[in-house]
Amino acid sequence: MTMLTEMSSRERMLTAIHRQEVDHIPLGQLFHSTIMETPSDMQWSNQFERAEIMKGLGLDPVIDIWLPVPEPPPDITVRKWKEKDSDSPFTLLCAEYETPAGKLIQKVRQTEDWYHYTHYKFLPDWDGNAYRPKDRFDKIDMMDDWFTRRYKVPLVKGPEDLDAFEYLLKPPAGERRDRWLRNAFKVKKIAKDMDLLTQARRVSIGDWFMWVCLIEDFCCAMVENQDYISRFYDIIQNYNKQSIEMVLESRPDVIQYRGWYETPDYWGRERYKNILVPRIQEIAKQVHDGGALFCNLLTEGYTLYKDILCEMDVDVFLGLDPLAARKSENLIAVKSSLKNKICIWGGVNACVTVGRGSDKEIEEAVKTAIETLGPRGFILNASIYFYDDDVTWNRFMVFIDAWRKYAGID
Numbered sequence: 551m552t553m554l555t556e557m558s559s560r561e562r563m564l565t566a567i568h569r570q571e572v573d574h575i576p577l578g579q580l581f582h583s584t585i586m587e588t589p590s591d592m593q594w595s596n597q598f599e600r601a602e603i604m605k606g607l608g609l610d611p612v613i614d615i616w617l618p619v620p621e622p623p624p625d626i627t628v629r630k631w632k633e634k635d636s637d638s639p640f641t642l643l644c645a646e647y648e649t650p651a652g653k654l655i656q657k658v659r660q661t662e663d664w665y666h667y668t669h670y671k672f673l674p675d676w677d678g679n680a681y682r683p684k685d686r687f688d689k690i691d692m693m694d695d696w697f698t699r700r701y702k703v704p705l706v707k708g709p710e711d712l713d714a715f716e717y718l719l720k721p722p723a724g725e726r727r728d729r730w731l732r733n734a735f736k737v738k739k740i741a742k743d744m745d746l747l748t749q750a751r752r753v754s755i756g757d758w759f760m761w762v763c764l765i766e767d768f769c770c771a772m773v774e775n776q777d778y779i780s781r782f783y784d785i786i787q788n789y790n791k792q793s794i795e796m797v798l799e800s801r802p803d804v805i806q807y808r809g810w811y812e813t814p815d816y817w818g819r820e821r822y823k824n825i826l827v828p829r830i831q832e833i834a835k836q837v838h839d840g841g842a843l844f845c846n847l848l849t850e851g852y853t854l855y856k857d858i859l860c861e862m863d864v865d866v867f868l869g870l871d872p873l874a875a876r877k878s879e880n881l882i883a884v885k886s887s888l889k890n891k892i893c894i895w896g897g898v899n900a901c902v903t904v905g906r907g908s909d910k911e912i913e914e915a916v917k918t919a920i921e922t923l924g925p926r927g928f929i930l931n932a933s934i935y936f937y938d939d940d941v942t943w944n945r946f947m948v949f950i951d952a953w954r955k956y957a958g959i960d
Contacts, residue, residue, distance in 0.1 A: 569927035576610040597678025613741035617752035643690040651713035657703040676733035734800035756812040798840035850874035856887035870896035871933040900932035916952035
């Protein structure tokens with residue numbers, strides 16, 4: 551097969567996001583993992599090597615510009631220790647943050663899977679490498695996706711902690727800010743040399759309650775104490791706006807907003823519309839005013855939220871998965887609701903369809919996605935990422951071959 555070459559990869563992705571005609575539908579596959587049984591000459595050690603390999607296969611890889619992981623400001627005194635959990639067999643990793651507005655304490659259970667290789671996948675460094683030495687695992691961070699369901703004492707327990715939390719949640723300054731920008735410009739230079747799209751990541755609003763609060767308490771507070779919820783997210787929003795201001799200096803093509811946990815099961819339509827959407831819209835305006843495109847990652851809820859999503863100032867929604875929400879996502883209804891105003895990046899399930907499906911099932915899923923969501927304003931992706939190591943190279947090649955067959959590639 552001969553790949554069409556009228557457009558560069560970056561041009562193709564940007565054109566698709568702008569919902570204009572492309573030479574062929576791009577396959578912008580995203581990764582948080584390796585692929586099992588990868589041939590020795592196709593293995594990678596960072597996102598740049600992976601991008602070279604994917605580009606060689608004709609795909610349209612994206613280079614990530616990772617926002618810095620939240621850390622306490624240097625003027626905050628931090629004390630860390632370990633202690634025995636009286637309610638479980640696990641050790642507690644503990645931290646105390648002393649701010650001018652009072653102390654915050656967090657304690658997290660170091661469960662038996664704490665050292666699993668997937669632990670830090672969502673906190674990679676600037677080169678996309680999420681490796682951590684073992685001694686790093688034994689030191690609690692201020693924010694970590696693995697705190698979810700492992701908290702003994704959350705960082706934010708209620709409204710009484712918000713003044714101290716506001717002191718704690720600051721974007722990097724001084725040398726740390728300068729170092730981040732140097733790395734961001736380094737990533738931009740590599741992406742420019744490869745002619746690939748850049749995407750800045752780690753902006754979020756709704757997901758923060760998973761990282762710093764007890765889930766059940768926060769969900770109850772969304773009903774019982776809306777003033778607390780509003781102030782909590784105002785603090786998050788202020789942090790986001792300052793972080794985005796810094797990120798825009800690196801001039802990424804796209805800034806991705808992460809709404810991994812902004813699903814109907816947690817939020818429902820009304821709270822999503824009233825609490826999250828106005829703040830997402832505010833971020834979208836800042837991103838657009840800064841000259842970048844705005845991507846909204848949503849893992850499920852497209853069908854239930856569709857009349858809300860179509861009114862948002864989003865350039866591309868990432869993560870539409872036909873098997874999400876207990877197989878209730880309606881691709882036809884979502885596409886019709888968005889009315890070609892917003893690009894869709896997704897269309898096929900990763901772990902079940904590509905990871906475990908037969909050749910025929912993979913091909914049918916790709917065919918359905920392209921015929922339903924394409925041809926304009928669509929980027930194919932096995933959603934939401936290849937996250938865990940549950941896809942083999944052989945299955946990945948079947949997925950790619952199906953894309954070539956139906957995406958307008960000779």
